[in-house]
Amino acid sequence: MSSADKNLTPKNIINWISERFPINEYIHQHLTHYYLPKNLNFWYFFGSLSLFTFFLQILSGIWLTLFYTPTPEGAFTSIEMMMRDIPYGWLFRYLHSTGASAFFLIIYAHIFRSLLYGSYKKPRELVWLLGVCLYIILLLEAFLGYLLPWGQTSYWASQIGTSLLDSIPKIGPMLMVWIRGNNIVSGETLHRFFAFHVIAIPLILVFLIRLHLTALHKVGCNNPEGISVLAKQNLHNKTLYKVPFHPYYSVKEFHALLIFLLIFSIIVFFVPEMHGYFLEANNFIPANPLFTPSHIEPIWYLAPLYGVLCVIPNKSLGILIMLGVICMPFVLPWLDRSPVRSMRYRGYYSRCALAIFILSFGLFNYMSTTILTPNKIFLLQILLLNYFLFFLFMPFYTKYEKNKPLPKSICGK
Amino acid sequence: MEEDRRHLLAIIITIMAGFGIAKSSIPFLVSLQPTTETLAQATDSMEVDLTHLAPGESMVVTWQNKPIWIIRRTQAMLDNLSNIHSLLRDPDSSTEQQPFYARNEYRSLNPEYLILIGLCTHLGCSPKFKPIPGELNSKWPGGLYCPCHGSKFDLAGRVMKGVPAPINLKIPPYRFINMHTVVIGENPNLV
Numbered sequence: 001m002s003s004a005d006k007n008l009t010p011k012n013i014i015n016w017i018s019e020r021f022p023i024n025e026y027i028h029q030h031l032t033h034y035y036l037p038k039n040l041n042f043w044y045f046f047g048s049l050s051l052f053t054f055f056l057q058i059l060s061g062i063w064l065t066l067f068y069t070p071t072p073e074g075a076f077t078s079i080e081m082m083m084r085d086i087p088y089g090w091l092f093r094y095l096h097s098t099g100a101s102a103f104f105l106i107i108y109a110h111i112f113r114s115l116l117y118g119s120y121k122k123p124r125e126l127v128w129l130l131g132v133c134l135y136i137i138l139l140l141e142a143f144l145g146y147l148l149p150w151g152q153t154s155y156w157a158s159q160i161g162t163s164l165l166d167s168i169p170k171i172g173p174m175l176m177v178w179i180r181g182n183n184i185v186s187g188e189t190l191h192r193f194f195a196f197h198v199i200a201i202p203l204i205l206v207f208l209i210r211l212h213l214t215a216l217h218k219v220g221c222n223n224p225e226g227i228s229v230l231a232k233q234n235l236h237n238k239t240l241y242k243v244p245f246h247p248y249y250s251v252k253e254f255h256a257l258l259i260f261l262l263i264f265s266i267i268v269f270f271v272p273e274m275h276g277y278f279l280e281a282n283n284f285i286p287a288n289p290l291f292t293p294s295h296i297e298p299i300w301y302l303a304p305l306y307g308v309l310c311v312i313p314n315k316s317l318g319i320l321i322m323l324g325v326i327c328m329p330f331v332l333p334w335l336d337r338s339p340v341r342s343m344r345y346r347g348y349y350s351r352c353a354l355a356i357f358i359l360s361f362g363l364f365n366y367m368s369t370t371i372l373t374p375n376k377i378f379l380l381q382i383l384l385l386n387y388f389l390f391f392l393f394m395p396f397y398t399k400y401e402k403n404k405p406l407p408k409s410i411c412g413k
Numbered sequence: 414m415e416e417d418r419r420h421l422l423a424i425i426i427t428i429m430a431g432f433g434i435a436k437s438s439i440p441f442l443v444s445l446q447p448t449t450e451t452l453a454q455a456t457d458s459m460e461v462d463l464t465h466l467a468p469g470e471s472m473v474v475t476w477q478n479k480p481i482w483i484i485r486r487t488q489a490m491l492d493n494l495s496n497i498h499s500l501l502r503d504p505d506s507s508t509e510q511q512p513f514y515a516r517n518e519y520r521s522l523n524p525e526y527l528i529l530i531g532l533c534t535h536l537g538c539s540p541k542f543k544p545i546p547g548e549l550n551s552k553w554p555g556g557l558y559c560p561c562h563g564s565k566f567d568l569a570g571r572v573m574k575g576v577p578a579p580i581n582l583k584i585p586p587y588r589f590i591n592m593h594t595v596v597i598g599e600n601p602n603l604v
Contacts, residue, residue: 164536
């Protein structure tokens with residue numbers, strides 16, 4: 001060994017590490033030589049944005065646990081104290097609560113992108129399935145975290161959510177008491193929801209995100225044209241149609257991140273409660289196990305599930321339909337019989353079906369947060385029917401529609 | 414021969430390891446169940462003084478951590494109960510949601526007092542006391558209304574048709590010591 005190698009220069013340190021750890025191979029494989037189609041548009045930013053939001057939630061979440069007490073006596077007051085007495089305590093709380101809403105908005109945009117360009121179709125079915133799992137686990141994470149402020153909406157949302165187990169035949173009532181650790185939602189429930197929210201579920205999320213990305217990097221990224229980039233080209237021309245993630249897309253996604261942070265900051269600093277959509281008025285009242293608020297306003301990202309339970313006048317059927325709403329996307333890759341991926345080249349049936357689906361889903365979400373009247377319930381039932389019809393008719397309208405001819409390459413012409 | 418032996422051993426090891434993991438999970442799962450202190454509350458009883466409860470009014474007490482509703486019904490309320498059978502899913506209380514001595518038109522020992530567990534049989538919210546006919550809509554006979562998913566009950570805690578709640582509200586065991594004192598959690602000495 002020459003004396004030049006023994007100097008502690010940064011280059012030598014990196015060399016020393018890379019001889020013992022595959023850091024260069026990793027960067028090579030997943031960043032500098034992970035090739036993406038040239039024609040990705042802004043819909044493709046939401047994947048990395050959701051990853052950023054996830055880390056933001058972890059960071060603000062860790063700081064919240066520093067000042068939060070998971071007991072019925074301490075939970076509500078510890079958050080109020082955090083908001084008033086801890087320097088920047090309000091910021092951690094608002095980052096976390098706004099971050100949760102932002103997370104769901106980004107995830108919905110991310111899922112919409114998949115529907116728009118057929119990213120769930122062969123060979124990306126597993127990416128889609130892992131994504132749906134992530135979404136369900138995220139709903140669970142949001143539901144568990146929702147109890148922690150120990151406000152009125154928190155309390156009764158958890159009382160409803162855990163009561164769902166009660167309708168399972170035979171073991172239901174036992175299971176419900178086992179999950180709650182008491183006959184009703186109480187201190188035991190709060191403590192375990194806290195533990196699952198801050199450690200168990202986030203670890204599962206990290207694991208699933210890793211699987212989601214691994215599966216994606218194996219099959220490669222789809223693109224707005226929905227065609228295989230290399231289908232008609234030989235491998236030597238790869239760089240004509242594909243560019244490496246770093247630096248080409250990392251620069252663009254950094255730009256998207258700045259735009260996101262601008263909008264996000266405005267909400268965090270000026271309208272963190274979003275007029276009751278991100279933090280509800282009822283949740284600024286401490287939990288009272290004897291008194292349900294007269295008007296329940298569920299948080300918007302849990303509202304559609306609440307809405308389903310409201311509009312089905314039958315307990316077991318309501319719960320089954322709610323599970324159906326959550327699980328329906330799992331079979332999507334096998335319901336879609338179209339030979340074309342992207343909506344750009346699909347026929348009118350598919351495009352109209354997607355438009356009706358998105359409008360129904362959006363309107364259902366919005367109306368579930370309002371006070372329900374008999375007329376609204378009827379409309380919600382129709383919207384719910386639309387949701388299922390989109391999936392159930394898919395094998396037919398995707399098979400018999402007239403598609404446009406596909407281009408020969410992603411660069412058009 | 415050697416291949417078969419290894420294959421068999423691998424299967425046995427997999428089964429034994431699975432068995433071991435399943436058994437090891439028991440402490441983790443069992444620890445989540447309610448403590449004996451919490452379970453002991455199921456046998457607790459409590460005395461409630463009803464002296465200050467005026468006719469037509471209601472009060473809420475906690476028993477087994479659950480809200481217990483006590484409603485003192487007026488004669489008009491009681492008379493109305495037999496007229497609304499067509500609105501109800503289970504007017505005769507055939508589902509086991511009450512002690513046998515409360516299985517009657519009024520679902521109570523003493524018709525004047527209705528005592529029930531104030532948790533909706535749909536998903537466990539606490540309903541609202543809406544005793545005035547027409548308070549909720551023009552056909553409302555007076556009763557209990559759950560704000561969470563819109564379930565409706567009459568003034569005997571019987572569930573109405575067309576709502577998510579499947580069965581009547583639950584009646585806890587109770588007995589009267591005298592006209593104005595009730596013990597919740599104990600059965601009466603009926604002869």
